[in-house]
Each structure stands twice: as C-alpha cells, then as structure tokens.
Amino acid sequence: MTEILFDTIKLNPQLTLSNRIVMAPLTRCMADDDLVPTQLMADYYARRADSGLIISEATIIRPDGQGYPNTPGIYTKDQITGWRRVTDAVHAKGGKIFLQLWHTGRVAHPHFFKDGEVLAPSAERLDGSIPRMRDLSYVTPKPASKSEIEKLVEDFANAAENAIEAGFDGVEIHGANGYLIDQFLHYDTNKRNDEYGETPENMARFPLAIVDAISQRIGSERTALRISPGAYFNITPDARDRQVFEYFLAALEQRELAYLHLGLFDDNMTFDFLDGSATDFVRRHYSKLLMGVGGYNAETGSQAIKNNRFDLLAIGRPFIANPDYVEKVKTGGLVREYDESMLEQLI
Template identity: 50%
Template sequence: MNQDILFNHFDLSGDLTLSNRIVMAPMNRSMADDDLVPTDAMADYYARRADTGLIITESLMISPSAQGYPNTPAIFTPAQVAGWEKVVRKVHAKGGKIFAQIWHTGRVSHPIYLNGEKPLAPSAVALKGRVPRTDDLQYAVPREMTEAEIRQMIQDFAQAAANAREAGFDGVEVHAANGYLLDQFLHWDTNRRTDDWGGSAENMARILFEVLGAVKLEIPHVGLRVSPVGYLHLEHDDRDKAVSDYVLQRLNHYGLTYVHTGMFEDSEQEHLAGTVTQYIRSLYQGTVIACGGYDAERGREALHKGDADLIAIGRPLIANPDFVEKVRTRQPLTTYSAEMLNELV
C-alpha cells in the first residue's frame, strides 16, 4: 500500500483494477467534428491523462434526439464508434482504463439541434433561460414522450452500451444527473406524468432501472452518475428527496460497478446534514466516486473518512495533463482558467 491513499490500487471489480484512486471526471468540451465524431486531438487529449486510475469520457449522445449543445460527440453511427475506438486504443496503449458516459439531454435542448423538432422530455415543461453557445435563443417547450418513445429511449441506451463495448471501452457510465433526461424523470418539477412513468417514486424511477437493466445486458461494467437533490436545470421540490432515497436504496440490488456524484460543488447541504456524496454513501453500499470541486487534499480527506472510494477531478485535469505525476511528486499545479475550455492540451 502507498503512503498516499490517492495512489493505492483499487479493485473496481473482479477483473478491473485501477492503478490509483484518481478519476478523470466527465467534462463536455464541444470539440467533436460536425458529424459528432471524436477527433485525433481528442484522442491525444485523453491519452495524455491515461495515468489516472480511470477516465470517464465527456457525455456521448445515444441518438440524434439527444443533442443539446454544438459538436458534442456521439456513439450511434459506425463512424462515431470507429472514432472512439481510436481514443480507447490510445488510452489502453498507455495503460489506462476508460468508461464512456452515455446520455440524452431531454428538455435541455432546442429545435436548432433537432432538425426543427421539439426536444423530448417526461412532461411538456420548459426550462427557463438562454440556450448556451447561442446569441439569444431561449429554451423551447419540450414534447412529452409517448410510451413508444420511452421504450425506444431505453433501447437507445442499450445500443449505445453495445457500441461502447464494440469500441473497446472498459465500461459505461449512465448519465442520470444534472437535470438531463433521466434526471428529469426523477424530479417532480419536470415529471408531471400520471401514467406508469410518473406520480410516485417507483414510477418516476422506472425508466432509470429499465435503462440500467438493458445496459447491463450489453456490457459488464456499468456505473451511474446521479445528482440526488441537485438542481442544475431543475426547480426544487421537497418531495424529490423521497425519490432519491428510493433510487439509492434500490441501486444496492443492481450490481453496479459504482455510483458517481453528479455535483459541480459537493458542499455541505443543510437539509442532508452533510455533502451529497455523504448522503449517497449513507444509502448506497457499493463503490462511490466523489465529484464536485475536489482537489488532491480534499480528496485524500474524503477517502480517509470513508465518504468515497474514488475521487473524480475535473478542471485541474484540464489545466494539468500531468496532474497525477505532479500530485505524486508534490509539484505545483497550473491554475485552471476559462480560456482553457477552448483548447485540447
């Protein structure tokens, strides 16, 4: 065992051992080509960070209807799968492990990305505000998904997992956080359905568990990102905590590879009497990845306290491709700046 807990090996599963406990957090950069295929520059970007214990990619769209931002990569066409195969090959050549995060933005989209069609969502409730990376477009009222569309969405997640397996990924992370489609089903503000997909914790969580079941049939290692009681792209409702309680407790029976905190700042929450990661840990008994504003020192503290098993690092890894080596050798880190988002260093 290493004296520094960050650099201890970790058995993520029986056949997947990580070289350290540092995870590269998923960070969308909107740098795919116009066919939503990852570029050679993206492959080099990920490969330079292969010494992290695990890389989780930026979010990969599962279908054309999943897009909510320009030039975000996808994994539903042969060309996209081939592009990700190049990324995976480069990461593996350097001894790294890499999971694909798969997602659908739901109502966090606009007809400009969807050939004029309305975004899909659990209910026809618009997100207030301006669409990022546009001049002044406002979010549109989405269209409530039909039963057939929900079933197709579940299959789209499963096919994305199968495509990730074909590309050589070590596993997938299902994105059910941050107010995107699956998370929209888990909150009362965005899920106002009265059928089998809404109206109770069990019904609201139904799509999540059906997605997990379908994805697990396609690839052995499946992680999940959730932001219980998180409110990015959502309005608060006190009833949401009961839904989160139900989801986290039921996840104990799904044999997931891990559960990953989907917070930009994993700070103390008064109504939880702790951080969101601590809340997840209190109900979920499997491997937990903490994420949300962590640096090396705060990560060590969380690991020593037992709040999490792995620590996901975001912006510091954008600024420091050699983050792992710098932390290991106690070298000063380059400070992150917003301008770095437009570069693949």
C-alpha cells in the first residue's frame, strides 16, 4: 500500500533521495540565546536521517527577521558552526538536509532585536500577538524602501551561501505561511503602488529576485521554494491573489528549482478562488517536482502520489512525535499520535 513512498527520487543530477518521505520544516524554538543550533538539535535531526530529505526548521537570515523566541539564525560564524554540527550528524547517518531560509516581515517583533524596524511591503499591521508571548502585540511595519528591498535580496543570497558553507545539501526559501515573501504575493498585505505592487508582475518581483539571486549564488538545482497560494495563516485571502500566483508559477516553471513545496497545515482545505485545494491549483500551473503536505499519513500520502497530485510527501507533526517515523511506516509499527505538549522537548 505505501511501497510507493520507498521509491528513490532524483532532486537534481547530484542528489537522489532514498525515499519520498520528507521531514517538513518545524519551528522548535530551541536554539541558544545567540540563535546557534545546539548539540541536542543535532541529535534530534540525526535521529530522523532515514527520511528521504530533512528540511530544517525555519532559520532567520538576519536579526530583524525574528518573530519567535530562540529560532536559529544563519548569519553569524557561530550559527554556521552550529549548523555544521547538525549537517555532519545527519550526513554521518546517510541523510540529506536542506535549510529553510526565513524572514517573518510584519510578523517580526522588535522585542527580539535591538536595531532596525519591522519591515514589510506595506504598513499593514497583523492583528493579535505572538503565540505564548501574548503581551507582545504585533506592530505596524514600515514599508520597505527600494534600497531596503535590494538589501533583503542580498541578505537572502548571503544566508544561502552560509547554508552551503554549513554543509547543507540545499536551501528551501520560506515563501509561505504569511511571512515576508508571502506578504508581497497577497493583496491583503501588499498595497504598494511602485514596481513591487498593484499587478501580478510587480507583486512577484521581490520573490523572483530572491529565487534568482540564490540560484545564481548556489545553483538553482540546490534551491527550492515553499509557497501558500491560498492564504490561511497571518494573511487574509483575496480573490485577486489567483492572478498573482498564476503569473508567479509560470515564471517558476521557466526556472530549474530542486522542488516546489506547498505551505499548508491541512490539505483538505479548499479555496473558492483557486477552484479547490491549493495543491491541485499549483499542480495545474506547474509541471515540475512538487511536494505535498498537510494532515497526511503514509496511506493517504501514498494515495495522493499515486493519484499524481504531487511527487514527494512532507510529514510534520507525526515526525515530532515519532523520531523513527520512517521505520514505523516501513514495518507497519504503531505511529504515536502528536500532541502539543510534545513541543516542550526534542525527542
């Protein structure tokens, strides 16, 4: 039934995955106070090295990208050294690992960094406050200037280069879940009237500039991207977003990325303006390697691959609960149910 998950799959000429089960990126807030990955994190990732690919927890490209406590970074020497410990541990067990590159945009909070402002496409404040830090309400961001946008592109590329120096097999750009890149792609958060706003071509300009700058720096075959065409987290959907994503996906189709990944918590969710699920929308507009996610188990994920909805299956919460998830799928072992209390510890 689930044999299809154990097919090998080629991401690029140099990288073949031993199976199609991918560990989804999972923020755990366990880096040290300098945002350096710890030995406990290296051990945690190494225990999951038998997945076809691990995608690291979202990792900030620079200080003003931070929106949650103790999320790791990839912009200091110590952070690169800390991540090297993780990639060595994963590689020693035969695994492959990509780093997820993150800037939270308007979801950032000045509580976490000393200098600089909260940057976003437009001065549109997110309602609410930081999970588990409820006294920290979100602030009204400053619309990024053209030179600030160019600097952000440069810093994403520098972070990708640092990831390669730290031993990663590639990077996944976090363009999903309502963070900075996604904020440019939706009308709810992008009210600009310059060359970064108003039309699909303009709204896709910053995301594509990041994809291209990183591809140029480390190779497009080591560059991947996660997107959320259907806004569902940190952003309100707008029917006009469809045209933005149609334009964006056509442009991505012209590039040779390692894979494209849906940003979703639940793939049963449908969006009227996308005529159904975000996954099926992307599949119709993009023909290359696609990673699905959101509420799957091995059986439903295998079925979705057989039905040609996507090619690779990312698994999130079950991997938090089961370090030996892949082995359990292979042998029919009992998969432990995830619950939120498991976030307190790295098992």
